[in-house]
Amino acid sequence: MNLTLRKDADAIIASSLNAVLPDEAVRRALKAFAPKGGRVLLVAAGKAAWQMTHAAVEALGRVDGGVVVTKYEHVRGEILGVNCYEAGHPVPDENSFAATEKALELVQGLTAEDTVLFLLSGGGSALFEKPLLPGAELQDITGQLLASGADIVEMNTIRKRLSGVKGGRFAQACAPAQVFSIVLSDILGDPLDMIASGPAVPDTSTCAQALAIAEKYHLKLSEQAKALLAQETPKMLDNVTTRITGSVRELCAAAAAACRELGYEPVLLTDQLCCEAREAGSFLGSIVRTHAGQGKKLAYIAGGETVVHLTGRGLGGRNQELALAAAPALAGLDAAVFSVGSDGTDGPTDAAGGYVDGDTLSALTAKGWNVFDTLQNNDAYHALKAVDGLIITGATGTNVNDAAVALVGEK
């Protein structure tokens, strides 16, 4: 392994993730928070919910009650005056339903003088849920959507209609109280009504679109589910103010700043990466081949969210797959490619992403790993693990998509 580049990669990752913690953004958004004088209740949902709540309660001093719903192993301690719950992701479970019920109880019977501070981040679709049909069927439909290749906007267009809290319905449940909503974006382009299925945002999608998506992906639905898809969601909400705080743009900017700090000249290729993970990795490898060996330290940054079409039965995630796919092009060069999910979890693994450099291909070959076959089997996790190429961060407290970086060394 190229220890210099690995050390630089680890420093860039630590610094970028630290820079996109939601704390400062929450504090900034709260400058516009002007509750009317009644009670202030806090509800937070998503993978960054605990971190956002921690920052908000510190800034406000106190709230009159609160419920936080986040993913398992994402609660990092007690927060004064707030009950924190952990639940299932990406498929909602009984704990998602129970914690959401607690949030609904909290906002019941409020007056127009009261305010709900709603802190939302990606992952909320699974974590914050009151199903309008039996929970087991909602879990089944969620499983069908996750396996179908539907993108997040298509997926959430369906999920909104099966839910008592998504698609603006949570804001309706808070009425007549005002809802002040702070949203951390994990969807490219920041479509507010799609992030975590927009519990406090008027829905821009239609029943016709929902039915077309159900047909396109051949979803198996009960009569009850079909009837729900035909029922419109709120198109107007008059009790909500929304502030959007962080997104993948800030992650890319932070990565560029960290690269510059270490002497690399950064180039932002895109903050809207959305192609196949392995194609993105191969493309970054090609860029490295063009620019390596010229005596200049360079860094190429691509932020966004790639996709993986699962064809094999291995273990991995889109960031690990991207990194592994870059390994052949890097062979023998003073260069590295790494990619991380800012939430600290890449696919169903304990890794945040993957790292490869000019020594990785020979290390893999020596251990009997073939990159092409491994990618076909979607088993990037085990291959990278064998050559110390996993990036492990644990839950980070934020969730603003992914960043991939190609580093070109001086040699």
Ligand SMILES: Nc1ncnc2c1ncn2[C@@H]1O[C@H](COP(=O)(O)OP(=O)(O)O)[C@@H](O)[C@H]1O
């Ligand atoms: N073995 C695998 N190899 C590569 N990618 C995988 C594998 N298994 C699942 N994935 C991908 O991981 C994605 C879910 O990853 P996750 O990091 O939890 O997503 P998100 O952060 O968007 O919630 C799925 O969309 C799937 O494409």
Ligand SMILES: O=C(O)[C@@H](CO)OP(=O)(O)O
């Ligand atoms: O909750 C959701 O709907 C999505 C997008 O916001 O997040 P994730 O892909 O992390 O589940």
